[in-house]
Amino acid sequence: MxxxxxxxxxxxxxxxxxxxxxxxxxxxxxxxxxxxxxxxxxxxxxxxxxxxxxxxxxxxxxxxxxxxxxxxxxxxxxxxxxxxTEAESPSPERNELLLQIFFGRHADPGVLRGHLARHRERLEEARAHYAGLEGLVAAEDSPDRTYWLITVRHGLALVGAGLRWNADATALLDEEDPV
Amino acid sequence: MxxxxxxxxxxxxxxxxxxxxxxxxxxxxxxxxxxxxxxxxxxxxxxxxxxxxxxxxxxxxxxxxxxxxxxxxxxxxxxxxxxxTEAESPSPERNELLLQIFFGRHADPGVLRGHLARHRERLEEARAHYAGLEGLVAAEDSPDRTYWLITVRHGLALVGAGLRWNADATALLDEEDPV
DNA sequence: CGCTCGTGTATCTGGCAGATATATGCTCAA
DNA sequence: TTGAGCATATATCTGCCAGATACACGAGCG
Incomplete structure (x- = not known):
């Protein structure tokens, strides 16, 4: 099918x-x-x-x-x-940044660190966006409030994890190929 | 295009x-x-x-x-x-579970908690999988080792965040609609 | 009056997933 | 030994979906 x-x-x-x-x-x-x-x-x-x-x-x-x-x-x-009905467990989504990192040995020096830096900026913008959204939703007086809040929290959780991973990854790259 | x-x-x-x-x-x-x-x-x-x-x-x-x-x-x-080249910032991936939660007010009681419980099981399996993978990759002696490790760490970071969110979401649902 | 911009509908191209069809050679067990 | 399964291997079809584009109409604004 x-x-x-x-x-x-x-x-x-x-x-x-x-x-x-x-x-x-x-x-x-x-x-x-x-x-x-x-x-x-x-x-x-x-x-x-x-x-x-x-x-x-x-x-x-x-x-x-x-x-x-x-x-x-x-x-x-x-x-x-x-x-x-149970949502299909999503097959892994394509993550182009991870694919680049996986083949990162073939990249020119510094390229991956640049990708990670820009990725971090995007995540920080997203975090600010979610934080504002969380405030808005929390202030809502709607029967949907809790449900909406849960979806916003999901965004916050992922962004936070992404930022921690980004720092970890940058540190590992620095070890591999000191600046 | x-x-x-x-x-x-x-x-x-x-x-x-x-x-x-x-x-x-x-x-x-x-x-x-x-x-x-x-x-x-x-x-x-x-x-x-x-x-x-x-x-x-x-x-x-x-x-x-x-x-x-x-x-x-x-x-x-x-x-x-x-x-x-910079990877396109991925447009948001479709997440069916979140969509169900967003419209969760229209669901029969208990349905969302069931979805979350199954989601949690899948995450725990994934976490075990990644943990094993991390050990394997860390033991590798390959010029690709660091790059591969970074991608595995990404999986671990997301799964961890998912599990924390899952617990948070379950607690919020329990508040909304006490068992 | 002409411009832009928001609203609204429609359609085309092409990436991609998942299913299916088909074929070959190997291994293991009845 | 035969035959059932299974991994290997290639090819193709259907259909979901994103993104682009094209086209209208009306309101506000210069």
Whole structure:
């Protein structure tokens, strides 16, 4: 078989927040689950059409350009079923930086240290971003608050681990090839 | 544009370890960089053909079934160039478990805690795996040793962070919905 | 009036995963 | 000894998905 299509569940889930156009759906996804999920228009629009055919979403009925999609009762049911199924253990994601390090012996001197330094900068930006997000979510008064907080904490945990690893890796490289 | 093709660099890099058939290439990839990189045959064979056309790899010349591929001088040069280019900051990886948690309010009670428990088991297996790997690599006497060790440490760092997050998340869920 | 920018829809290309089909030679056990 | 399994090996197909691009429309602003 092929990869299970999961775009549909992101769509159905976001539509529980209210009716939205395809464009707004994507913006919402970027703004909320964007740090661990992404969607592209090229995937979104065909998925919406298919969900409509299956009766999981429908349009308000205002024919026209910006007629928002809403989730149906069948859609909510489908979402609940998916929530109860175990997420496939994700096959390892491709990490290009690690691949470069693995073959690092063939790199010119200093190249890897440069990659690590830039990687660290990105992580520090991400950490600041998550810290701000954590404050926002913690201040929310929403039944979703705890769930959202858990996803933000995940980002913080990974970024922290990444920073510690980055320092460790830099130290190991310095040992290998002293400056 | 489209996503940059990175399969080629995994191939070129692995071929620095010596000539290999397509099949063995994939096995080597699984056994060494498998925890942060994956390749499928469906991608590997076309890539090898293309690399051959570009003169970055060649076959030994033993016409026949298991004629191994080897990297050419141009291939090594291409690898070095790639090593010096900054890896694209990876766009966020899709994390289905986090998506389920984000929409967790719509799940039946206990469902998320079950997902987290299974997730924790998988992480603990992974941690044991990495710990063994770390011992093996540390005992290696190879010029690649430090580089390989850094990639293993990355796995350990992420798994550790994952386990701490998992405990944190479970506690937050228990607060939300006491057992 | 023309410009930019946000909103909105649609489509194409190409990377890639996973499945499947097929073939060969080896080893081990009935 | 035969035959069942298994590792080795190559090839191809389907379908998910990202990223790019192209096109509209309207609002604000100069």
């Amino acid at each position: 092929t990869r299970p299509a999961r775009t549909r569940y992101a769509v159905l889930g976001m539509l529980t927040h209210g009716p939205m156009t395809g464009y707004r759906l994507r913006e919402e996804i970027r703004g909320t689950v964007g740090h661990f999920w992404r969607e592209s228009f090229g995937q979104l629009y065909p998925t919406l059409s298919q969900l409509e055919q299956e009766g999981l979403v429908r349009r308000g009925g205002d024919a026209g350009r910006s007629d928002p999609w809403e989730i149906t009762a069948a859609g909510r049911q489908s979402l609940r079923v998916w929530l109860a | 489209t996503r940059p093709a990175r399969t080629r660099y995994a191939v070129l890099g692995m071929l620095t370890h010596g000539p290999m058939t397509g099949y063995r290439l994939r096995e080597e990839i699984r056994g060494t960089v498998g925890h942060f990189w994956r390749e499928s045959f469906g991608q590997l064979y076309p890539t090898l053909s293309q690399l051959e056309q570009e003169g970055l790899v060649r076959r030994g010349g033993d016409a026949g079934r298991s004629d191994p591929w080897e990297i050419t001088a141009a291939g090594r040069q291409s690898l070095r160039v790639w090593l010096a």
